Amino acid sequence: MKLENPTPIDWKFSVRAEQLQSSVIREILKVTQRPEVISFAGGLPSPETFPVERMRAAFDKVLSENGKTALQYGPTDGYTPLRAFIADSLSTSDSQILPEQIMMVSGSQQGLDLLGKVLIDEGSNIMVETPSYLGALQAFSVYQPKFVSIEMDEHGLIPASVAAKGEGARLLYALPNFQNPTGRTLSVERRYELVETCARLRVPLIEDNPYGDLCYRGEPLPKLLNMNPGGVIYMGSFSKVLTPGIRLGYIVAPIPLIRKLEQAKQAADLHTSTLTQMAVYEVIKDGFLSEHIPTIRSFYSGQCDVMLAAMKKYFPESVSWTRPEGGMFIWVTLPKHIDSKQLLDAALAENVAFVPGAPFYADNPETNTLRLSFVTVSPERINEGIQKLGRLIQARM
Amino acid sequence: MKLENPTPIDWKFSVRAEQLQSSVIREILKVTQRPEVISFAGGLPSPETFPVERMRAAFDKVLSENGKTALQYGPTDGYTPLRAFIADSLSTSDSQILPEQIMMVSGSQQGLDLLGKVLIDEGSNIMVETPSYLGALQAFSVYQPKFVSIEMDEHGLIPASVAAKGEGARLLYALPNFQNPTGRTLSVERRYELVETCARLRVPLIEDNPYGDLCYRGEPLPKLLNMNPGGVIYMGSFSKVLTPGIRLGYIVAPIPLIRKLEQAKQAADLHTSTLTQMAVYEVIKDGFLSEHIPTIRSFYSGQCDVMLAAMKKYFPESVSWTRPEGGMFIWVTLPKHIDSKQLLDAALAENVAFVPGAPFYADNPETNTLRLSFVTVSPERINEGIQKLGRLIQARM
Numbered sequence: 001m002k003l004e005n006p007t008p009i010d011w012k013f014s015v016r017a018e019q020l021q022s023s024v025i026r027e028i029l030k031v032t033q034r035p036e037v038i039s040f041a042g043g044l045p046s047p048e049t050f051p052v053e054r055m056r057a058a059f060d061k062v063l064s065e066n067g068k069t070a071l072q073y074g075p076t077d078g079y080t081p082l083r084a085f086i087a088d089s090l091s092t093s094d095s096q097i098l099p100e101q102i103m104m105v106s107g108s109q110q111g112l113d114l115l116g117k118v119l120i121d122e123g124s125n126i127m128v129e130t131p132s133y134l135g136a137l138q139a140f141s142v143y144q145p146k147f148v149s150i151e152m153d154e155h156g157l158i159p160a161s162v163a164a165k166g167e168g169a170r171l172l173y174a175l176p177n178f179q180n181p182t183g184r185t186l187s188v189e190r191r192y193e194l195v196e197t198c199a200r201l202r203v204p205l206i207e208d209n210p211y212g213d214l215c216y217r218g219e220p221l222p223k224l225l226n227m228n229p230g231g232v233i234y235m236g237s238f239s240k241v242l243t244p245g246i247r248l249g250y251i252v253a254p255i256p257l258i259r260k261l262e263q264a265k266q267a268a269d270l271h272t273s274t275l276t277q278m279a280v281y282e283v284i285k286d287g288f289l290s291e292h293i294p295t296i297r298s299f300y301s302g303q304c305d306v307m308l309a310a311m312k313k314y315f316p317e318s319v320s321w322t323r324p325e326g327g328m329f330i331w332v333t334l335p336k337h338i339d340s341k342q343l344l345d346a347a348l349a350e351n352v353a354f355v356p357g358a359p360f361y362a363d364n365p366e367t368n369t370l371r372l373s374f375v376t377v378s379p380e381r382i383n384e385g386i387q388k389l390g391r392l393i394q395a396r397m
Numbered sequence: 398m399k400l401e402n403p404t405p406i407d408w409k410f411s412v413r414a415e416q417l418q419s420s421v422i423r424e425i426l427k428v429t430q431r432p433e434v435i436s437f438a439g440g441l442p443s444p445e446t447f448p449v450e451r452m453r454a455a456f457d458k459v460l461s462e463n464g465k466t467a468l469q470y471g472p473t474d475g476y477t478p479l480r481a482f483i484a485d486s487l488s489t490s491d492s493q494i495l496p497e498q499i500m501m502v503s504g505s506q507q508g509l510d511l512l513g514k515v516l517i518d519e520g521s522n523i524m525v526e527t528p529s530y531l532g533a534l535q536a537f538s539v540y541q542p543k544f545v546s547i548e549m550d551e552h553g554l555i556p557a558s559v560a561a562k563g564e565g566a567r568l569l570y571a572l573p574n575f576q577n578p579t580g581r582t583l584s585v586e587r588r589y590e591l592v593e594t595c596a597r598l599r600v601p602l603i604e605d606n607p608y609g610d611l612c613y614r615g616e617p618l619p620k621l622l623n624m625n626p627g628g629v630i631y632m633g634s635f636s637k638v639l640t641p642g643i644r645l646g647y648i649v650a651p652i653p654l655i656r657k658l659e660q661a662k663q664a665a666d667l668h669t670s671t672l673t674q675m676a677v678y679e680v681i682k683d684g685f686l687s688e689h690i691p692t693i694r695s696f697y698s699g700q701c702d703v704m705l706a707a708m709k710k711y712f713p714e715s716v717s718w719t720r721p722e723g724g725m726f727i728w729v730t731l732p733k734h735i736d737s738k739q740l741l742d743a744a745l746a747e748n749v750a751f752v753p754g755a756p757f758y759a760d761n762p763e764t765n766t767l768r769l770s771f772v773t774v775s776p777e778r779i780n781e782g783i784q785k786l787g788r789l790i791q792a793r794m
Contacts, residue, residue, distance in 0.1 A: 001589060002491050003625045006596040011653050012567065014540070017515035020660040026473070044470050052464030059456040067449030071640035073441050076423070094399050106503055106644075110666040117539070118414035138664040142514070143411070170409065192398060199403040228400045243468035245671035247503075256408050263417040267535045269507040273670060274642035 016142050023134060024359045028344075032353040038385035040372040041353040043180065045328070046303075047376075049296045050243045051283070058282035062275065074274035076266045077258070078104025078250070082281040086236065086250055095226040101252050103261055106272045108210055108237040108249040112139035114264045115206065115233065115251070119170050120145045127165065127172040129157050131360035131369070133180045133208065136173055145170070147362035154322070156186030159193040166201045171233075174205065176224060177212040178327025181360045181371040185325055188221055195227040202231075204257075210237040210249075211327035213293050216301035230254055238280060240328070241293055246276050300328065300375055303382070307374040310383045314390030316397055330372045331357070338396050340370040346392050352385045413539050420531060421756045425741075429750040435782035437769040438750040440577065442725070443700075444773075446693045447640045448680070455679035459672065471671035473663045474655070475501025475647070479678040483633070483647055492623040498649050500658055503669045505607055505634040505646040509536035511661045512603060512630065512648070516567050517542045524562065524569040526554050528757030528766070530577045530605065533570055542567070544759035551719070553583030556590040563598045568630075571602065573621060574609040575724025578757045578768040582722055585618055592624040599628075601654075607634040607646075608724035610690050613698035627651055635677060637725070638690055643673050697725065697772055700779070704771040707780045711787030713794055727769045728754070735793045737767040743789050749782045 025043060032039040062070050077083070083099040090097040105111045112135065120126060120143035128137065130149040137147070148169060151161040157174055166172065174194070176186035186194070198205040207224040215221075225234040237249040251261060265271070307330060311321055321332045334340060340356040347353065357369025374382060422440060429436040459467050474480065480496040487494040502508045509532065517523060517540035525534065527546040534544070545566060548558040554571055563569065571591070573583035583591070595602040604621040612618075622631040634646040648658060662668070704727060708718055718729045731737060737753040744750065754766025771779060 001619055001624055003592060003596055003628075006625050006628055007599055008627050009599055009601055009651070011601075011651075011657070013515050013657055014518045014521075016518075017657055017661060020515075020657065020664065022660055023663055026663065047465035047469055050465055050468045052460060052468065055468060056457060056460035056464065059460060060453060063449060063453035063456060067453065068444035068447055069642075071447045071449065071452060071642045072444055073636075073641045106666045106669075109664070113665045118410050118417075121411045121413075124411075135664075135667075142661070142664055195400060199400055202404055202406055204406055204408075222398055227398055228403050230405050231400075231403055239470075244470045245466075245468045246673075247666060247668070247670045254406070254408075260408075260410055260414055260417065263419055264414060264539070266420055266423065267417065267506075267532075267539055268510045268665070269503045269644060270532075271644070272503075273644045273673060276643075276670060276673070 016144060019141060023138060025134060025355055028353060028355060031348065037351045037353055038377060038381045039353040040374065040377065040385060041355050042373055042376055043328070044376055045240050045244060046299065049299060051292060054283050054288065055243065055279065058279040059275070062278045062282055066278065070275040070278050072274065074271050076262050076271045078102070078272060079274065079277035079281060082277050085281065085285060090225065090234070090252060092226045095229050097229065097252060100255055101258055103251050103258050103265065104272050104277055105249050105251055105265070106269060107239065107247040108208065108235050109135055109139065111235045111249055111251045112136050114261050114268065116140045116143045117264050118260050119204070124170040125168060127162060127169050128362050129174060129179065130362070131181055131357060132173065132362060133175055134360050136208065137362055149362050149364070152184065154184065155190060156184050157190070157194060159190055159197045162194065163197050166197070166203050169201070169203050171204045171206055172198055173208065175208045177209055177221060178214065178324050180211070181329055181355070181357065182331035183322045183324030183327055183329045185221065191222060191224055192227060195224050195232065199228055199231045204233055205231060206233045206235065208235045210240050213241050214297055214300055215326035216297055216304070217325065225252060233257065241289055241296065242280065242283065246280070248272065248276055248280055303374045303379070304330070306379045306382050307372065307386060310386035314387045316390070316394050318397070319393060328373050328375045330374065332370045332372060334368040334370070334393060335397065336368050338393065339367045341367065343370070343392060343396070347389060350388050350392070352388050413541060416538060420535060422531060422752055425750060425752060428745065434748045434750055435774060435778045436750040437771065437774065437782060438752050439770055439773055440725070441773055442637050442641060443696065446696060448689060451680050451685065452640065452676065455676040456672070459675045459679055463675065467672040467675050469671065471668050473659050473668045475499070475669060476671065476674035476678060479674050482678065482682060487620070487622065487631070487649060489623045492626050494626065494649060497652055498655055500648050500655050500662065501669050501674055502646050502648055502662065503666060504636065504644040505605065505632050506532055506536065508632045508646055508648045509533050511658050511665065513537045513540045514661050515657050516601070521567040522565060524559060524566050525759050526571060526576065527759070528578055528754060529570065529759060530572055531757050533605065534759055546759050546761070549581065551581065552587060553581050554587070554591060556587055556594045559591065560594050563594070563600050566598070566600050568601045568603055569595055570605065572605045574606055574618060575611065575721050577608070578726055578754065579728035580719045580721030580724055580726045582618065588619060588621055589624060592621050592629065596625055596628045601630055602628060603630045603632065605632045607637050610638050611694055611697055612723035613694055613701070614722065622649060630654065638686055638693065639677065639680065643677070645669065645673055645677055700771045700776070701727070703776045703779050704769065704783060707783035711784045713787070713791050715794065716790060725770050725772045727771065729767045729769060731765040731790060732794065733765050735790065736764045738764065740767070740789060740793070744786060747785050747789070749785050
């Protein structure tokens with residue numbers, strides 16, 4: 001009952017699929033699995049911060065008490081008590097967020113895909129930061145937009161650049177807090193200006209905020225969402241404050257857009273795991289995150305300090321870098337003539353890894369940049385790795 | 398810090414999103430939540446079949462012994478031991494399936510979306526059964542194909558119709574076992590002919606098989622996959638043999654296609670929950686499904702018999718219906734002049750629900766058809782509901 005010598009299929013992929021590529025980061029990660037490699041390349045949160053026992057107890061409780069519901073199909077927009085909890089936590093005195101404005105997704109990456117699917121036509125102008133989050137560039141690319149690169153400086157995205165380039169754009173994608181890849185934060189002054197500019201242009205503003213809670217000092221900065229809930233699409237994630245492997249995030253948006261996203265999600269995967277949503281609700285419903293998040297902040301802040309101190313000690317003076325006030329990343333700018341991709345090859349030969357900066361640019365990449373993550377490497381190995389990197393950079397001066 | 402009187406956004410959706418609609422079934426399900434409604438409308442498996450305690454123990458074990466790995470990001474193609482287990486279970490003496498040919502997905506629905514994304518361009522011809530699975534029509538529609546309806550009879554899809562219409566098509570989508578919505582099975586004789594026809598046309602053949610294990614008698618029929626592993630894309634799911642709420646399925650395909658699907662999945666949601674995959678592997682790795690599936694078969698078979706007996710007793714003679722040999726659905730054909738959508742309105746007024754047949758057709762719907770599910774309703778209520786339906790049909794003769 002098996003065909004003999006069938007003609008093999010000559011796979012013809014769709015035009016959109018032809019331009020899909022594997023993430024450079026995921027490719028590098030494959031190389032850096034070896035334990036002897038000191039990897040600053042990952043975007044993974046530290047497993048030391050995972051509340052494993054809490055999660056175990058929550059899955060146990062949900063399956064013991066509510067197993068049949070947790071294991072059955074559920075609504076596309078998500079588990080209602082969890083949506084209500086999130087709505088409540090995002091509301092402020094002058095901007096109330098409703099549960100109906102929230103749709104649960106299988107990680108923020110899915111949010112990006114669904115937003116691209118419903119908002120982008122071939123050739124649509126979409127504005128992104130320079131540099132921007134690689135996963136967003138990938139997700140949006142599938143829908144064949146024209147990327148419009150918006151300028152940034154050390155205070156984040158420059159609103160005047162949005163005003164100059166944004167006419168007729170279909171969206172602006174921004175990561176205002178401890179941005180991936182640069183670690184930069186959009187200043188409070190610019191937040192209002194940015195929201196106002198987008199509202200004037202009538203361009204939806206996507207506020208992607210996976211790292212916002214991981215501020216090393218003080219309280220998280222005000223959200224763009226609360227400045228204009230009718231014009232901002234907010235994306236939240238449990239990956240950095242709880243655990244990433246369960247794939248759980250959410251989109252907050254005006255109701256007409258949420259309805260359309262719900263239809264798109266129904267066609268894309270019906271709904272996100274009922275069990276996962278119920279277990280996460282069980283973990284967070286009594287305020288666990290407000291005890292837990294400070295422990296992550298202080299851990300990451302300490303790791304960041306170690307890396308910054310090592311860079312100061314070992315990197316040549318003509319190298320510059322960001323000093324993040326939260327999150328997981330430092331962005332390094334080398335002298336113009338040093339190509340970070342060539343530097344990576346040399347570094348890998350000495351068992352040190354990082355991510356070259358070029359893939360984070362929608363166009364005109366600055367090839368002398370690179371991203372370092374400090375959260376999963378021990379202080380000793382941070383020192384060792386940065387020292388090696390410093391020597392390799394020095395050799396290229 | 399809140400904008401005063403911002404201009405509301407006039408949402409502009411993409412062309413593909415404009416044609417998205419909510420599933421008729423999900424809309425009907427909202428109406429049928431009331432406990433007094435006897436609903437034959439759902440496509441939900443019976444929660445009576447969920448191995449809740451097994452699942453609880455598995456999540457507990459994985460989180461106790463391997464929590465940090467289970468809660469961390471994982472590979473896009475899925476958890477390796479689970480992929481190896483599936484490859485092994487699908488291999489036959491003359492067709493070996495490799496773990497590298499398998500990608501885990503967040504439920505089969507995601508498999509349909511990803512296949513549409515990488516295989517369909519606007520205007521591509523894609524062949525579907527008549528009628529076909531609604532969720533597949535929805536998932537593919539997003540990518541704006543031209544549907545080509547292939548004829549069926551009581552032995553399933555007609556290969557000659559594929560031969561006549563399939564030149565240049567980008568894919569054929571088929572559900573050979575206990576099809577949703579008709580409950581029909583593709584005969585063994587036709588399987589080989591179908592695979593051969595597609596191979597000759599060099600058209601990829603998608604074999605969607607969520608119900609294949611739920612055969613009431615004997616063993617599952619031979620898979621199209623094993624007849625031509627180089628030309629068949631197989632989709633499997635844990636929704637009907639374990640539980641659906643965890644959202645776990647898989648695609649089996651030749652490696653060049655799997656690589657492209659992996660890139661698409663990376664952009665779509667990075668990967669499927671590591672924890673869920675590890676827990677399901679824990680549940681099934683020692684052969685649990687071979688004890689568990691027979692209990693589902695015998696339960697569904699009994700439910701099906703009850704409904705068939707009630708239909709014979711209460712439906713007028715001019716009504717015909719399928720006699721499924723497995724799965725969850727019976728397909729009813731009324732006299733031509735009776736519109737099943739109008740019948741539904743009358744039935745809902747008497748607290749009985751079903752799904753009208755029209756939405757299952759890619760084009761030229763037969764409005765005198767309807768789908769009944771028998772798996773979640775008790776025998777008493779099956780009798781009561783079918784009696785009421787019979788009376789309503791009789792009144793329209």
